[in-house]
Amino acid sequence: MGWFTAPEYWLSRLVFQRALAAVYLVAFLTAALQFRALLGERGLLPVPRFVERVPFSRAPSLFHWRYSDALFAAVAWGGCAVSAALLAGADSLLPLWGAMLLWLLPWALYLSIVNVGQTWYGFGWESLLLETGFLAVFLGNGEVAPPVVVLFLLRWILFRVEFGAGLIKMRGDECWRKLTCLHHHHETQPMPGPLSWFFHHLPGPLHKAEVAANHVTQLIVPFLLFTPQPVATAAAALMIVTQLWLVLSGNFSWLNWITIVLALSAVRFPAHAPPVAPAPLWYEVVVLAVAALVAFLSYRPVVNMISRRQVMNRSFDPLHLVNTYGAFGSVSRIRYEVVVEGTLDDTPREDSDWREYEFRGKPGDPRRWPRQFAPYHLRLDWLMWFVALSPAYAGSWFGTFMERLLEGDRATLRLLRRSPFPPGRPPRYVRARLFRYRYTTWRELRATGACWDRTYVREFLPPTRLAGAARRP
Template sequence: MEWFTDDGYYWARLVFQRGLAALYCVAFLAAANQFRVLIGERGITPVPRFTAQVPFKAAPSLFQLRYSDRLFAAVAWTGAALAAAVVLGAADAVPLWAAMVIWLVLWALYMSIVNVGQTWYGFGWESLLLETGFLAVFLGNDETAPPILILFLLRWLLFRVEFGAGLIKMRGDRCWRDLTCLYYHHETQPMPGPLSWFFHHLPKPLHKVETAANHVAQLGLPVLLFLPQPVATAAALAIAVTQLWLVISGNFSWLNWITILLALSAVQLPLPDRDLPDAPLWFTTLVCAATALVLVLSYRPARNLLSRQQKMNASFNSLHLVNTYGAFGSITRVRQEIVIEGTDEPVLTPSTRWQEYEFKGKPGDPHRLPRQYAPYHLRLDWLMWFAAMSPSYAVRWFPSLIAKLLDNDRHLTKLLRHNPFATGPPPTYIRARLYHYTYSDWQELRATGNWWHRELVGEYLPPVRQSDLVSG
């Protein structure tokens, strides 16, 4: 069936599938390492409480049938091991039907996690991984050439990711239209990377060039993906380069990496010296059925792209099969950070010594250069960025976070970079203060070693004891 497959995308499929499996592995590892304190049986927002209120139809998941921390850990570690096996070539070493089962299991396991993850999993790249993972089920393995229909759907997905992000910017914050958003973005983005300080201090004319190039990459290049080769390949490679620019300038979990993989799936290269057999009829039938399903489900996301009330990062079905994407429709001009402090003194006085907790990713100590964590996702650090913008973002989970700090919860403190009470008794009081953070300039960096300059804005949470939270 020459019309159905294209040998020229053999290498594209190979890189795409191995890369996607690596991202699945990272996602499962992040879930395994963080779930107990975030959504575990005794977590900040426990899964059993969620499943008792939300029906299976609204959030299909294995954990709707039964939940335990042991079962969750088994699911997460099984997913990580299976994904690692695919990275090493397991899906190409088994029959075609078995490879499809492997990809389907990865998708089902991760969907089970996302659908009970609540606000901790409310990010666009969760749905993006699931939608991409669903399409990977039908991409085949070494037993057949890549099916053209699925390659087209991968481009359609990439188009929605990029074009949707471009439209939300042009419809949103004025600074995208006057090319000034990057005056602020590198400093105020959710989790800066080690090079973000340097990007922020680029000359303002270069920031305008960055912004204009972003518009070209997100509103122009995606259209070219549907033109004949080699135009589509050139557009895809250009998109990949722009995504690498974002990778080195910030920490956006696996958003940029999965976009790069989607772009590489459109790159056509000469076939290796081998013959790939024709696709069997049963596989062709399944691919056609999956394509029809995706096209039907694409109606609402496509309509959303054309809407003046465009939504960002929304799923229109509980299986996350075809979604809408977008990022940074508005840009924060001022960076505020919550600094949590504790003391072990039994009575508070004006001279009480408060000690700071340090998070792994989010800014805290002004002397500390931000680290590179992406594609790994530090969920608590990201939610702290939202909480700093407004307490309303954190009203459902922040009190429980404080209660666990007062208990010196070992699962929580593992998610922190520094716990000042690691070797002694737990704190008697916890407080949270809001600071205004700005990058230091070259002169201040040389004189003090500070990457950040911070000024106290005010109190975010007054000093509380465990009894205050219980009584409240």
């Protein structure tokens, strides 16, 4: 079937595959370095407890058959190794079927992690990576030209990401319709980056121009992805520029980067296509069957997208094959932060020597400037942002987190930037207090060197100690 492949997209496929492998590598590295404290046998939300109550059919994962911290580490580090091999081009050294199996491996491993990840993996970019990674399995290698239908389905994902995000904004917070959301968003976003303070202080008219440009990119440009070249390339390039702007303005894990990866698959690079053999019949049958499956599963995401009650970041099947996306349907006007402190005093008083724990990414010390972490994902820091919005987000894990601080648990402390207590001497009591944070003005920054100003609001968690802990003699 001559229509089945698009040889002119061979370089687009190559760039897409290597970029996707890099995102996979970051995702597995994040899991490998953080899982023990978050999901391990003594984690804040242990996997063994989860698989006891959630059946395999609802959350397929190899950890349903067996779980141990050593096995999870093997899966995460094994995923890093496979991703690195794909980044280096190992799939090009294999026959077509072998390359497909190699691309299937990181998808299956990461699915096993996401499906037991619970709250820590409840972000839209997890499903987005899985959906994109699944289609990458069928994109082929240098033996055959890229299949047209898979390239189309990659654009279909990109369309739903952008258009879905645009719709949720227009239907949600009125500040998107009034073009005023960016008067607040750079200050109140989950994890500001090193340039977010400067973005916040851009002139008001420029903020409105940013929002208007965002609406154009998300509500109009996605339709151009399905037009002939070079219009489709121009549309994808505009999306890439928009995503790079977002990369500069905040820390959004790999959400922006996986969107850029998807856009790269729609760019037609000016390069001569090398000669390749015709696609084998079995490959054509498999690809067309997958396309039919994706078309069938797209029904619910499409219905959700056009619904007035549109929801964001929802998976409609346990394999995360076709999902719905969206971000920031509402924007906070005020930033709150939960500040965690501990004391060595036997009796906790307001004038006790309370020392503050420092997180890696979330705001804490007003004088500490935010750092760039994305595409790496600081999962605890992100959840702390949600906890500050509402105690309901704390669930059962926040109390366990405080217990681990009282125990001086090394795995938990490794998630933090710094503990104020020496190793082997954890605090007697811990507490959490809620503060309102705002960016300083240019004048305040010059006078104090602080990028934040914070004001105490209320007690979030009163002084707490381990149950049964005895007083020091």
